[in-house]
Amino acid sequence: MLVDPNHPFFRPLWVRILCVAFPFGWAMFEMGTGNVFWAILFGAAGAVLFNALILRGPDDR
Numbered sequence: 795m796l797v798d799p800n801h802p803f804f805r806p807l808w809v810r811i812l813c814v815a816f817p818f819g820w821a822m823f824e825m826g827t828g829n830v831f832w833a834i835l836f837g838a839a840g841a842v843l844f845n846a847l848i849l850r851g852p853d854d855r
Contacts, residue, residue, distance in 0.1 A: 795846060796842060796846070797842070797843060797846040797847065799846055799847050799850060799851055799852045799853075800852050800853055804847060804852060805852065810847040810848060810851070811848075813843055813847060814840060814843045814844045814847055814848055815840075816840075817836045817837070817839040817840035817843060818836070818837065818840040820836045821833045821834075821835075821836035821837040821840060824836060
């Protein structure tokens with residue numbers, strides 16, 4: 795996996811949400827300025843982070 799959701803940095807929920815929201819927000823910005831390539835790239839990064847940090851999340855310890 796590219797991102798380790800069990801790393802202590804990702805323990806707080808607000809950090810995980812911010813790490814997912816930033817790439818999606820940047821993708822919207824890039825789409826608004828007409829840069830489709832970068833919008834797709836940041837959208838894909840946001841999707842990977844969403845899968846790793848929100849859907850799967852850290853293990854319960």
